[in-house]
Each structure stands twice: as structure tokens, then as C-alpha cells.
Amino acid sequence: MYHSSTQRRHWTFRTEEELSRRRADANRRFRCKVVANGKVQQNDSFILEPHEELTICKYYEKRLLDFCSVFKPVMPKSVVGSACMYFKRFYLNNSVMEYHPRVIMLTCAFLACKVDEFNVSSVQFVGNLRESPIGQEKALEQILEYELLLIQQLNFHLIVHNPYRPFEGFLIDLKTRYPLLENPETLRKTADDFLNRVALTDACLLYTPSQIALTAILSSASRAGISMESYLSESLMLKENKASLSHLLDGMKCMKNLVKKYESPHPEEVAVLKQKLEKCHNPELALNTNTKKRKGYEEDEYFTKKSKIDEDEWTDDDFIE
Numbered sequence: 001m002y003h004s005s006t007q008r009r010h011w012t013f014r015t016e017e018e019l020s021r022r023r024a025d026a027n028r029r030f031r032c033k034v035v036a037n038g039k040v041q042q043n044d045s046f047i048l049e050p051h052e053e054l055t056i057c058k059y060y061e062k063r064l065l066d067f068c069s070v071f072k073p074v075m076p077k078s079v080v081g082s083a084c085m086y087f088k089r090f091y092l093n094n095s096v097m098e099y100h101p102r103v104i105m106l107t108c109a110f111l112a113c114k115v116d117e118f119n120v121s122s123v124q125f126v127g128n129l130r131e132s133p134i135g136q137e138k139a140l141e142q143i144l145e146y147e148l149l150l151i152q153q154l155n156f157h158l159i160v161h162n163p164y165r166p167f168e169g170f171l172i173d174l175k176t177r178y179p180l181l182e183n184p185e186t187l188r189k190t191a192d193d194f195l196n197r198v199a200l201t202d203a204c205l206l207y208t209p210s211q212i213a214l215t216a217i218l219s220s221a222s223r224a225g226i227s228m229e230s231y232l233s234e235s236l237m238l239k240e241n242k243a244s245l246s247h248l249l250d251g252m253k254c255m256k257n258l259v260k261k262y263e264s265p266h267p268e269e270v271a272v273l274k275q276k277l278e279k280c281h282n283p284e285l286a287l288n289t290n291t292k293k294r295k296g297y298e299e300d301e302y303f304t305k306k307s308k309i310d311e312d313e314w315t316d317d318d319f320i321e
Helices: 006-010 016-036 050-069 077-093 101-115 122-126 133-153 164-177 184-198 209-223 229-235 242-261 267-280
Strands: none
Touching: 016 050, 016 077, 050 077, 050 101, 050 267, 077 101, 077 133, 077 164, 101 122, 101 133, 122 133, 164 184, 164 209, 164 229, 184 209, 184 242, 209 242, 229 242
């Protein structure tokens, strides 16, 4: 259950400012580390600012969702949601300058398939990349190298509660206990669109899955000109609990504002930032200071084979469109 989950205790935050602070701290820690190592200067032009890192994350989050949407066999929504959540959590505490989001996003999807028991082999998984067999093998090697790092950075909290199950629950409830709405299924398409849009925001780090699901349904109803006030007050028994109702409505309003103010990164801006990012990941510069962790090594006696490839041997163009 969500209310006793690690997601609620460790990965649900009070404000957007707290998320911004965590991302800024991750940026600062990495800057301090590489400056202390003498590899860069504080004012080097290719070092990314926190807001630039966020733009890069937004770009790769969209690439992650696009990759999942055309995945064969069809990837369940719960797997997509878990992969997206892993990605968001990872970059709350890590910098894109240290761990390339191109590899992390695929590792998130690969791990989500395992955790949600979506049975695809590693060969099937990388077969969804637009690459030669050799290129797919190289990508798989990197994914496996980063898998342990990802699990560690998630603090081994791998169970994700997505809004899709409560969404279906609310639809069933509307069908059985709310006769004022003749056909709740008419709300599905617009509600699905809302869930797809909200997945690009930080809503899953700020609100409960049931809040997100209910907001999707009420937003869909509102767009269709359907009032659902009596469902909240009577069916959900919030009429006498004005504080809870007010809190719920405030959260919904904030969530809608998150969706409304979300802006996809501009291609020109992304192109410039990706040049900076690739500079950070240039093997000659070697800003990735924690090689053992990046390769999936443990601190003591457990070792994996040495990587045969570099990150720049496959690119964003290798994703299936």
C-alpha cells in the first residue's frame, strides 16, 4: 500500500522548492568534486548550471517516454511509470555531468521491466534500439554496468506506486456508485492524455498516485462540461470534511498548474546544452570521478569485467523513432 511505502516516506516531497534545492545540491557537489581534483575551473564554460541540467533531464525524460511508447512487445503503463520515476529520483541526487542520461534512461527502463515482471530478454530489450547487433551489444554492456549503480542510488527502493491502478479503480467506482454519470468510459481518453502530460512534470514526486488519478478524471470531466462535485462530496464522503476537501482541491489546482506551465525544451537550446554535456563526458577530460560506482563495482571484493567500450560509441540517434 502506498501509505506504508518507501515512496511515501522517502520519495514524496512537500514543495517544488525542495526538489530544486536537491538538484542544485547535486550540481554543487559535482562541481566541487571536479574542481578539487583540478580537472576544471569553476567558471569553465561547459560546466552546466542547475537549470541547464534540468533542461537536459526534461529532454531525456521525453526520449525515455518515446522509447517506451514504441517498445516491442508493448510495454505496460506501470513499467513506463516506474522507469520514469527511477529517472526522476536518480537525478534528484546526481548530476548529468557525471552520469550520462542517455545510458541512465535505458537502464531505468531495463530495471523497470525486471521489477514489474515484464518478461523481455536483454536481447529483446536492446533490439528496440536502432542499432547494429554490435551496437546493441555495446549498449547492453553499458546498461548492465550501470544497473547496480542505479539500484544503489535509488536506495534499493524499487517498488513504484503509479496512478494507473487507482485511475482504473476510480472508473470502476464511478460505474458502480455514481449513476449521475452515464458512461464514465467517455472520460478515459482525455484523462489518459492528462496522465501522459503529468508524467513529464514532477507531480509524481509531490502528490500521491490516487491524487494524480483523481485529478486526471476530474480534469477530463471538466473539459467535457461535466460537474463532479457531488462525487467528491457524496461518493467520496468529503462533504463533512471540509479541510480534507479543501486540501484535495488545492492539490489538484497545483497539479494542473504544473501541467499548464510545463514547457518542452527548445531544440536549439538542447543542441547547445548537449554539446556541453558531451564535453563533460569526453574521455580525455574524465570528469566521471567515481569509476568504480559507474562501472557497477562494489567497494570491497566484488568486481565486474572491465568495460570494452566508451559511452560515445552510440548516440541518441540510435533510439527507434
